[in-house]
Amino acid sequence: MNHLISSKQLNLGYGNQIVITNLNLEIDIAKNYFVIGKNGAGKSTLLNFLSNNFEGNIFNSNFELNSKVSILETGVEQNLINELTLKENFEFFTNGIFNLNIHNNIVEKYKLNHFLNDRYSIFSSGMKKRSELVLIEINEPDFLCIDEPLNFLDTEGVKLLKELLIKRTNNKKGNLIASQQLLDIFNDDFKVINLDEIQ
Amino acid sequence: MKFNKYIFQKELKIELRNNISLYLITPTVISLIILLPLLSQNKFFIDNELFLILELLFLLIFSTLFSIRRKFEIKKIKRELNFAQISFKNYFYSKLFSEIIIFFPQVLIFLIIFSALTNSTINTNIFIIFITVFLYIFNIVISNLYFQIFTNFSNSFVQMVLILPIYIGFIMIISPIWLGVAPQLTMIYFMLLTGTTFLNYSFVNYFVLKS
Numbered sequence: 001m002n003h004l005i006s007s008k009q010l011n012l013g014y015g016n017q018i019v020i021t022n023l024n025l026e027i028d029i030a031k032n033y034f035v036i037g038k039n040g041a042g043k044s045t046l047l048n049f050l051s052n053n054f055e056g057n058i059f060n061s062n063f064e065l066n067s068k069v070s071i072l073e074t075g076v077e078q079n080l081i082n083e084l085t086l087k088e089n090f091e092f093f094t095n096g097i098f099n100l101n102i103h104n105n106i107v108e109k110y111k112l113n114h115f116l117n118d119r120y121s122i123f124s125s126g127m128k129k130r131s132e133l134v135l136i137e138i139n140e141p142d143f144l145c146i147d148e149p150l151n152f153l154d155t156e157g158v159k160l161l162k163e164l165l166i167k168r169t170n171n172k173k174g175n176l177i178a179s180q181q182l183l184d185i186f187n188d189d190f191k192v193i194n195l196d197e198i199q
Numbered sequence: 200m201k202f203n204k205y206i207f208q209k210e211l212k213i214e215l216r217n218n219i220s221l222y223l224i225t226p227t228v229i230s231l232i233i234l235l236p237l238l239s240q241n242k243f244f245i246d247n248e249l250f251l252i253l254e255l256l257f258l259l260i261f262s263t264l265f266s267i268r269r270k271f272e273i274k275k276i277k278r279e280l281n282f283a284q285i286s287f288k289n290y291f292y293s294k295l296f297s298e299i300i301i302f303f304p305q306v307l308i309f310l311i312i313f314s315a316l317t318n319s320t321i322n323t324n325i326f327i328i329f330i331t332v333f334l335y336i337f338n339i340v341i342s343n344l345y346f347q348i349f350t351n352f353s354n355s356f357v358q359m360v361l362i363l364p365i366y367i368g369f370i371m372i373i374s375p376i377w378l379g380v381a382p383q384l385t386m387i388y389f390m391l392l393t394g395t396t397f398l399n400y401s402f403v404n405y406f407v408l409k410s
Contacts, residue, residue, distance in 0.1 A: 052281050055274055070284055079282035083213045092205045093283045132282075139284070 007063035014056040019045045035178040037195030043178035047145045074132045075147030082121035125152040144175045206293035250319035262339045267355045271347040298340040322379025334396045345403045
């Protein structure tokens with residue numbers, strides 16, 4: 001099964017409010033997608049749903065979600081733990097795979113090598129985002145969801161993210177990016193899903 | 200039951216670095232132990248029986264403080280688990296273990312300090328006490344995790360109000376063993392506590408497997 005999700009009628013919402021209505025969607029594990037839509041169109045809801053972070057209600061729906069695929073989501077909300085240091089976070093989120101001798105080049109690339117023993121709570125938003133990108137590069141999930149990719153990242157950070165996405169695409173690993181509008185830097189191999197038009 | 204050592208390490212580190220952790224609650228409760236009996240009887244000599252009842256009462260307060268010491272943010276935990284690719288089942292059992300490891304020594308220290316400060320003893324043999332304390336803590340921790348994870352009572356006060364009667368129930372089972380009211384019935388109460396523990400574990404485990 002190469003599909004991450006195959007839906008004929010997907011209805012998602014919060015409380016009694018439906019956010020995504022009758023969405024027909026087919027997402028392939030190995031392909032890239034760019035979800036666009038206005039505020040409230042359901043971009044984050046869709047990303048959360050795909051990455052198992054959805055806290056709302058699934059209404060009368062007909063869909064098949066591939067539960068065997070490893071999916072990571074990085075977005076506006078932080079995933080790492082404030083009370084731990086960066087190194088401890090890396091160890092926890094990689095289930096002990098993180099080894100400085102092996103992964104030092106990745107940490108150095110994201111310019112975090114001097115902050116490994118610092119508490120994560122003192123990090124700036126940009127450094128937090130970079131930390132998550134390091135973990136994505138180490139863990140290599142089958143599918144990656146990124147909500148508002150340019151948030152918190154500077155020019156160099158965006159360049160690193162683009163490199164990461166190219167590397168993932170070459171390794172036949174899929175990505176899904178959600179943003180309000182199409183971003184020039186990611187438009188090469190991305191299939192566009194416009195939530196304003198297809199609902 | 201699969202145990203994840205990284206969850207265990209994380210929980211211990213957070214507990215140590217958390218400013219509102221039990222390491223601050225413990226001295227507060229212990230100072231209360233000394234003050235309250237003196238205030239209640241308005242004298243410096245207290246009956247031994249009263250101390251034993253107070254010990255259970257403070258254990259109850261201590262357990263409640265432990266339960267509401269840190270708010271569980273389920274949404275945040277869920278995000279963490281998804282990002283770390285750890286299953287909920289794995290998290291629950293590791294969390295249960297870490298909570299017991301955090302709470303068990305503190306309760307033992309609490310009981311030893313109480314006995315030392317009040318010069319009172321518990322009227323049962325030490326082995327029974329040790330097992331009883333462990334089963335009590337296991338029940339407290341698993342009930343607390345159930346309330347925090349599987350119910351929607353996000354307010355600490357509401358949680359405390361709902362959790363307290365359950366804890367009183369456990370205290371009522373262990374009180375005859377500790378007070379030594381009827382030594383011939385100790386084993387019966389002990390079996391009752393063991394049975395309740397199995398029942399409690401099965402009940403919560405059902406929700407864990409269902410999730």
